[in-house]
Amino acid sequence: MSVHLKLSRPNRIYRPSELLEGKIIVKTQSSISHYGIRLTIKGSVNLQVRGGSAGVVESFYGVIKPIPIVKRTVEVQSSRKIGSGTTEIPFSLNLRQDEDLERFYETFHGADISIQYLLTVDISRGYLHKSLSATTEFIIESDKGDLLQRPIPPEMVIFYITQDTQRHPLLPELKSGGFRVTGKICTQCSLSSPLNGELTVERSAVPIQSIDIQLFRVESILHGEKIVTETSLIQTTQASDAGFV
Incomplete structure (x- = not known):
């Protein structure tokens, strides 16, 4: 016997105002009796242990309890x-039941912090038989109406890089001859859009x-009154590979 969940969307992405739809698929070689089939939605914010040396945020693991976002059966x-x-x-x-009390945050899987939403099915078969259950994760994206501004206007920030802005050791030629790189980059953009600059x-x-x-x-x-921050590298992109002066 087996049971698994199949959501209506292959990418499993839903918005809080939308219906979470799908199918519970049960496979069994003979007929079985059950005492009810229940679905449970759980969403929470958690600190997670990466393993290895502990980071600053990770040091609070076990001190800060998971923060529930939604729990419904x-x-x-x-x-x-x-x-x-x-x-x-x-x-x-329905994902959202109370517009005033429930707030859904977007799914996030970071190095130390995660915001996760799980859907679990339980088929109760009584005391003499083991219950059947299965769990799958679904992804929450914010409704456009929940954004602070719609649409988010691009904000270009001007920056410059010289030998005086660097904190790491430099070659003697760079210290004496110097260099200057200028540019601008958009600091607000959608996750589905490219980062422009x-x-x-x-x-x-x-x-x-x-x-x-x-x-x-x-x-x-x-x-408490302290903000603890951890920074981790996500991606490195080579913008130019041709040597020039």
């Missing part, structure tokens, strides 16, 4: 029998072999 089917073979039981659930090398005392752009993830938690 719905009975899909009352006591009855399920025939042999494959049985599909459709379901449709431009960069200009105005001068450099040594040839530049490549230009890499790195994207970092910054995770913060508020513990």
Whole structure:
């Protein structure tokens, strides 16, 4: 016997105002009796242990309890029998029940912090038989109406890089001859849109072999009156690989 959940969308992405739809698929070689089929939606914010050396945020693991976002159980089917073979039981659930009290945050899987939503099915078979259960994760994206601004206007930030802005050791040629790189980058954008900007090398005392752009993830938690922050590298993209002066 086996049971698993099949959501209506292959990408498993839903918005809080939408219905969470799918099927409960039960496979059994002979008919079975059950005492109810229930679906449970759980959402929570958690600190997670990565393993290895503990980071600043990770050091609070075990001190800060998971923060529940939503927890709801719905009975899909009352006591009855399920025939042999494959049985599909459709379901449709409202994610948001109370517009004033419930707030859904977008799904997030960081290095230290995660926001996760799980859907679990339980088929109760009484004291003499083991219950059947299965769990799957679904992804929450914010409704457009929940955004602070709609749409978010692009904000370009101008930056510059010189030998005086660097904190790490530099080659003697760079210290004496110097260099200057200027540019601008958009600091507000949708996760589904590209990150736009431009960069200009105005001068450099040594040839530049490549230009890499790195994207970092910054995770913060508020513990008492203190904000603890952890930074981790997500992606490195080579913007130019041709050597030039």
